[in-house]
Amino acid sequence: MSRGTEAGLLDQPKPQSVYKHAILDQYAIRFATMTAKWLRPKRSVLFDGFAGRGRFDNGQAASAEHMMLHAQKMKNSTQIDVFLVEQRRADWQRLDEVADEYRARGVNVTTRHGSCEDQLDELYEYAAGASLFLFLDPCGAVLPFDTLRPLLQKRGDRPRTEFLMNFSADLIRRAGGQYKKGQLELGGVAQADRVCGGTWWREVALQAHLSSGGELWETAAEAVAVEYAKRLTAGTHFDWAVAPVRRQVHHQPVYFLIFLTSDPHGFWVFGVSAAKAREKWLEFVGPDEDELEGMLFNTVEDQLEREHAAAIRTITDNLRALCTDGAQHAVVQRWSEIFGDVYGEAKETAFTAALRQLVKDGEIEFVSKGPKPHKHVIKAGPAIKS
Numbered sequence: 001m002s003r004g005t006e007a008g009l010l011d012q013p014k015p016q017s018v019y020k021h022a023i024l025d026q027y028a029i030r031f032a033t034m035t036a037k038w039l040r041p042k043r044s045v046l047f048d049g050f051a052g053r054g055r056f057d058n059g060q061a062a063s064a065e066h067m068m069l070h071a072q073k074m075k076n077s078t079q080i081d082v083f084l085v086e087q088r089r090a091d092w093q094r095l096d097e098v099a100d101e102y103r104a105r106g107v108n109v110t111t112r113h114g115s116c117e118d119q120l121d122e123l124y125e126y127a128a129g130a131s132l133f134l135f136l137d138p139c140g141a142v143l144p145f146d147t148l149r150p151l152l153q154k155r156g157d158r159p160r161t162e163f164l165m166n167f168s169a170d171l172i173r174r175a176g177g178q179y180k181k182g183q184l185e186l187g188g189v190a191q192a193d194r195v196c197g198g199t200w201w202r203e204v205a206l207q208a209h210l211s212s213g214g215e216l217w218e219t220a221a222e223a224v225a226v227e228y229a230k231r232l233t234a235g236t237h238f239d240w241a242v243a244p245v246r247r248q249v250h251h252q253p254v255y256f257l258i259f260l261t262s263d264p265h266g267f268w269v270f271g272v273s274a275a276k277a278r279e280k281w282l283e284f285v286g287p288d289e290d291e292l293e294g295m296l297f298n299t300v301e302d303q304l305e306r307e308h309a310a311a312i313r314t315i316t317d318n319l320r321a322l323c324t325d326g327a328q329h330a331v332v333q334r335w336s337e338i339f340g341d342v343y344g345e346a347k348e349t350a351f352t353a354a355l356r357q358l359v360k361d362g363e364i365e366f367v368s369k370g371p372k373p374h375k376h377v378i379k380a381g382p383a384i385k386s
């Protein structure tokens with residue numbers, strides 16, 4: 001079924017894996033330590049439901065090994081237990097061998113051979129009393145909506161639960177094309193119906209496709225991803241962020257990760273982790289050939305510098321707008337207004353640079369200064385008030 005796997009996705013890192021793994025590398029460990037801190041015992045469970053082999057054939061860590069590495073690293077302060085599922089027997093066997101190395105070092109790693117769906121009840125029992133991070137990274141369609149939504153409703157607000165899932169833009173492009181041509185028998189439309197929990201996505205995709213000129217399906221994929229995230233979380237304690245992975249800020253996304261959490265800290269830390277991951281991904285893919293030809297950017301470094309400067313300008317405007325009401329703002333609660341369009345692309349240093357200048361110019365002042373940038377409380381300064 002999995003064209004990505006057959007095309008060698010598990011042999012050595014491919015661009016899309018570099019981004020995902022960098023996010024896991026940055027974020028999963030912070031999730032586990034931040035959320036387990038309040039629990040007794042301090043325990044967090046990291047779940048990889050479509051785990052693959054755990055390690056690339058060239059020896060680099062894949063998603064499952066990133067989780068195991070975190071668990072090993074934090075062993076003395078936080079208990080991070082790792083739960084891995086893989087359907088393909090040969091890949092599961094390899095995964096289990098990698099897991100054995102970590103078990104021998106005292107890390108709790110559960111590996112299951114089979115379908116992700118079939119292990120969810122066991123996972124939820126296993127994670128009782130611990131915080132839980134679910135990474136769902138299939139090669140194609142993610143779990144059906146009707147399977148996923150009850151998972152959001154099953155656990156309370158605490159201990160924390162978060163989801164990071166790969167939403168297949170490719171599926172929406174393919175299914176959208178089939179729907180437009182009336183090719184309902186080809187299977188893509190029915191598969192997208194299952195993922196999206198109904199037929200609503202068909203018109204959302206078609207309208208976005210037509211209003212962008214009727215040639216490409218990228219805007220359709222983004223419109224469906226956003227509406228999907230809204231429907232999945234409606235009436236639950238979760239909120240969502242769609243992290244589009246773009247080659248250039250003004251380009252169409254290559255693919256989407258959907259992140260679900262009920263905690264503003266989660267959004268803040270995830271957003272800045274995603275920005276760092278994007279840098280790593282861009283360094284891996286190298287300069288964009290079109291941009292090179294137009295001499296816009298000579299190197300990825302140039303591009304990143306320009307994007308960082310633009311992010312500071314955007315965040316500066318957003319902070320000014322936020323503080324015009326004269327109220328006090330805990331910045332972590334205002335992650336969405338502060339980062340706005342550059343969420344997931346701007347680094348935390350863009351925020352600190354913007355805030356530092358605004359404070360220097362008297363436009364914003366600290367109500368209280370936190371130990372970390374997202375812990376500050378701010379309000380309009382004398383230059384704005386006067």
Ligand SMILES: C[S@@+](CC[C@H](N)C(=O)[O-])C[C@H]1O[C@@H](n2cnc3c(N)ncnc32)[C@H](O)[C@@H]1O
Pocket residue numbers: 002004005009017020048049050051052053054062063064085086087088091114115116117137138139
């Ligand atoms: C994109 S690969 C995973 C890559 C891995 N998460 C990583 O980033 O290193 C998807 C994997 O899911 C497996 N798979 C496909 N359907 C599955 C299912 N229903 N349950 C569990 N695993 C499945 C495939 O065999 C494949 O190894």
